[in-house]
Amino acid sequence: MSKRVGIGVVGCGSIGIRGALDHFILDDVQDQVRLAACCDPAPGRAAAAEKYGVAKSYESEDELFADPDVDMVIICSPIGLHYDQGVKAIAAGKHIHFNKTMTVTSGEALDLIARAQAKGVHLVASPGQMLRPTNQKIREIVRGGGLGKLSWAVAGA
Numbered sequence: 001m002s003k004r005v006g007i008g009v010v011g012c013g014s015i016g017i018r019g020a021l022d023h024f025i026l027d028d029v030q031d032q033v034r035l036a037a038c039c040d041p042a043p044g045r046a047a048a049a050e051k052y053g054v055a056k057s058y059e060s061e062d063e064l065f066a067d068p069d070v071d072m073v074i075i076c077s078p079i080g081l082h083y084d085q086g087v088k089a090i091a092a093g094k095h096i097h098f099n100k101t102m103t104v105t106s107g108e109a110l111d112l113i114a115r116a117q118a119k120g121v122h123l124v125a126s127p128g129q130m131l132r133p134t135n136q137k138i139r140e141i142v143r144g145g146g147l148g149k150l151s152w153a154v155a156g157a
Contacts, residue, residue: 006036008070008094009054010061010085012045016076019099021052036071039064061085065092074099083108086123090115098125 009020016038024035039058040046046057058064064073065088072095075085083103089096090112102125103109116123129135141147 004030004032004034006069006071007033008036008064008067008073009038009049009076010040010064010073010089011076011078012038012040012049012057013042013076015099016040016049016074019076020074021049021054025052036069037064037067061088065089065094070094072096076100079104083112086112087115090119090121093119093121095122096124098123100127101125 007020007024009016012021021035021038023029024033035049035052035054037056037058038046038049038054039061041059043059046059049057055069056067058067061077064070073089074097075082075089076099077085079101082098082101086096086098086103096116102123103112112123130139142150
């Protein structure tokens, strides 16, 4: 059996629970991953993750990023924190899954991508909406000028 990936969950609120912890306690992933640690700055919130079998809990992401048992992190914090947390996780050599949008600007996202490439770590953001053929076609139409010059748009899913 290969080494199980140690996962660290950043943020133990509703997204951390629904987007990470609920999934990694399922039987079909136990041979591949283990919940190594979680963190949340709200006192007691990370410790509440004990019911998910998380090995360690912290009140600081810095402690989680320094944990040698954490191979990758799932960032489930508010989106405005993702960039700074991503910079720290990359510097610590952790692979990252951003639950929700990766950053609030494309410049921040491009910076994280460059940092990750230089450090040899992988980044994944979800949901992977742009992998959907419909969204790829819409992007092609917009980029090709098929809608004219856009000055404002709103979308929902």
